[in-house]
Amino acid sequence: IGRVVAVANQKGGVGKTTTAINLGTALAACRKNVLLIDFDPQGNASTGLGVQQTERSVTAYDVVLGDARLSDAVQRTQIPNFDLVPSVVDLSAAEVELVDRPRREFALKEALTGLDKDYDYVLIDCPPSLGLLTVNALVAAHSVLVPLQCEFFALEGLSLLLRTIERVRRNLNQALEVQGVLLTMYDRRNNLAQQVATDVRSFLGKRVYETIVPRNVRVSEAPSHGLPVLLYDFGCAGAQAYVQLAGEVLRRDQAT
């Protein structure tokens, strides 16, 4: 099935969705077949790829509850080689509905067997929590990509996230590893950002990507046009950072 990568961090607003959309687009541009599963009830990844609410007939909610095969929920996006499983707000109810089910943490992993097409990459955009949806994504994934905003509160949550990943690895998914930590919304004029970047690199070393995504207003404008920033403004610093990240992700995967 190729590499399944969960894009996760329980801290809110750190760039999970932005990374899932734009890394996915950059990988698709490298002729990789990519599927993005929008696993956040907010549905920002679906909107950011131009898929309106009305166009989301079969969703991640139907799939994780076993009411539809994953291949039924897959739809094309406007980007070649880049497909989407959209989300809907009902998905937040799945956390409660799954609680009493046996193997509740494996619902998504089991659903992944229901794919018809062979993808090189399956990215899972996670909600800002460590509840059952994120745990399902961590159980289904080979690796985790952790976007980290260069801010104090975001740094505070990192050790909790790494402990949770370790717990999932020990108990539910031995193959799980941290592919890397991505520094996002970096403003080099800002001392705090530099401090956080230095701290994280000294703490995690090679697990931090070389690529840093700068704070760049074009990145935040792109979703209002339903476009990844790579299509909205390919030459801007934000888009170029995601192109560079795709190269790094591919190299890391080839190395393992």
Next chain:
Amino acid sequence: IGRVVAVANQKGGVGKTTTAINLGTALAACRKNVLLIDFDPQGNASTGLGVQQTERSVTAYDVVLGDARLSDAVQRTQIPNFDLVPSVVDLSAAEVELVDRPRREFALKEALTGLDKDYDYVLIDCPPSLGLLTVNALVAAHSVLVPLQCEFFALEGLSLLLRTIERVRRNLNQALEVQGVLLTMYDRRNNLAQQVATDVRSFLGKRVYETIVPRNVRVSEAPSHGLPVLLYDFGCAGAQAYVQLAGEVLRRDQAT
């Protein structure tokens, strides 16, 4: 018990914690007795007020499960008139543990009867989700303050949040109202931010506070010193915005 205000928005990273900490500090500076309940398992509000993990003995987790009275969990902060009920990561388990309890949405409201001191304001910092913790906060509250980042994805989630508030009002808490929507991280050089601000004002009119909190690096530096920005750099634009907001909140409450 005074006014109970839930600071809520399921979109992550929009400034909920920053608003709860700094509005609380500004109200305390106006000689109001303020209590902040940190209802987010991340515990950012507790850290931002300088209360380390090791100093959090009785927490919001113990209270909402009924293992401790609210007054047992209240601790003083370094700010006069400003007390805190700290949070701990176990609080995320409360969402699952409460699911099967009768009146699960009323756990926090019922706990509020266990306060010894009379507060003018009780602020509740919510996690980035619409799960049981946020619903408990909405049921316990008289009003909701909605921080809204001037970004596209944040705007997308606003109608979902307003529908959820309406549903809680109809079924669980008739007194609940939206005190106001606060525009945060506003950068006047950014067209998107101006667009979002215009859209929100035309959509919600008077429910949007006059006060706008500008994007201001001093605001994001303050938590790394365990201080509200009002104490870290009182003269900066971010701190002054929260002082102005406190005035507006007080005027709105007097009017009702």
